[in-house]
Amino acid sequence: MLSAHSRRDSTSGSPSALARAVRRWGSASLVAVSVVCSGAAWADSSRSINEWLSRLHEASRERAYVGTLVVSAGPAMSASRIWHVCDGSQQMERVETLTGAPRTTIRRNNDVITFDPESRTAWTEKRESLGVFPELLRTPSNLIPEFYGVDELSHERVAGHMADVIELMPKDALRFGYRIWSEKKTGLVIKMQTLDESRQVLEQVAFTELQFDAPVRMDKLKRMMADTKGYEVLRPSLRKTTPEAEGWRMRDVVPGFQTVSCHVRDQSDGGSPPMQWVFSDGLASVSLFIEPFDPVRHGDAGQAVAGATHSLTQRLGNHWLTVMGEVPLATLRLFAQGIERTR
Numbered sequence: 001m002l003s004a005h006s007r008r009d010s011t012s013g014s015p016s017a018l019a020r021a022v023r024r025w026g027s028a029s030l031v032a033v034s035v036v037c038s039g040a041a042w043a044d045s046s047r048s049i050n051e052w053l054s055r056l057h058e059a060s061r062e063r064a065y066v067g068t069l070v071v072s073a074g075p076a077m078s079a080s081r082i083w084h085v086c087d088g089s090q091q092m093e094r095v096e097t098l099t100g101a102p103r104t105t106i107r108r109n110n111d112v113i114t115f116d117p118e119s120r121t122a123w124t125e126k127r128e129s130l131g132v133f134p135e136l137l138r139t140p141s142n143l144i145p146e147f148y149g150v151d152e153l154s155h156e157r158v159a160g161h162m163a164d165v166i167e168l169m170p171k172d173a174l175r176f177g178y179r180i181w182s183e184k185k186t187g188l189v190i191k192m193q194t195l196d197e198s199r200q201v202l203e204q205v206a207f208t209e210l211q212f213d214a215p216v217r218m219d220k221l222k223r224m225m226a227d228t229k230g231y232e233v234l235r236p237s238l239r240k241t242t243p244e245a246e247g248w249r250m251r252d253v254v255p256g257f258q259t260v261s262c263h264v265r266d267q268s269d270g271g272s273p274p275m276q277w278v279f280s281d282g283l284a285s286v287s288l289f290i291e292p293f294d295p296v297r298h299g300d301a302g303q304a305v306a307g308a309t310h311s312l313t314q315r316l317g318n319h320w321l322t323v324m325g326e327v328p329l330a331t332l333r334l335f336a337q338g339i340e341r342t343r
Helices: 017-023 033-038 049-062 218-226 329-338
Strands: 065-073 076-086 091-097 104-108 111-116 121-126 148-158 161-170 177-183 189-195 201-212 232-234 238-240 248-250 258-265 275-280 285-292 302-306 309-316 319-325 339-341
Touching: 049 076, 049 148, 049 177, 049 189, 076 218, 091 218, 104 218, 148 177, 161 189, 285 329, 302 329, 309 329, 319 329, 329 339
Parallel strands: 121 232
Antiparallel strands: 065 076, 065 201, 076 091, 091 104, 104 111, 111 121, 148 161, 161 177, 177 189, 189 201, 238 258, 248 339, 258 275, 275 285, 285 319, 302 309, 309 319
């Protein structure tokens, strides 16, 4: 469920694949091309897709819980421990990696800090969520029902809890799909699979142990978040902007995807700053990274796959473009073909 980016996110200092997976909790998709092409109708559902998404979204915002989350993508597997608490107006989460490099990430509403104990470095940033599913507010308008349908499947037991199993089915070949296990009483997502067009699992995230109404103390998490003694605290010099202001535009819009944000990382040498342009259809997201071309650092154009995350790189005039997202490679190509320089 994590997007396994091959580089550090330009808005985050942590390169941890698990951290990215937790952040993308619920951003998976299923391409049911055969269903769409055959003209088959969606199975009846007792809830509309918006009702399901609202239930899943609110469950993660309103519940206190502690659990162990396992992420698997191909042969790779990662695990983390999650503490989540809310008091109505505030939410706090602590995510601690159990595999790979040790890292602890703590969020209070939109403020996030990630501690790397090995380098004694901490990165601070603004982020909408670490694990809220789905990111319904990531797009200006809710177009999800136009591009996805919902199908209720069955009931299964996960981490000791009974769950409703649903699928979010794309209505075109530009998105993947999601099979989601939603805890029956609370609605919390406790397992999710990202499926390709053949309904094969690309990536899976699941709680292996989960305790609701856990004694998570917000005051303790606040103290942990503020305790940066002995750490070098880094704050990315990000500046909010627009693609137009930076001299870029999309000649052809990819159906369903809308601009969510655009930032540049200001350079100390005054050079052309790298830009990140983020798109979302409400579930899946795509990032465009644009930076000045460097013949030493940038090699040949290429593409890569890590779980549900695809990426492609290519030269674009005097710039280097990296397109990355939890979507089919063909979708990334449309983004790469559609972007153009305006000055």
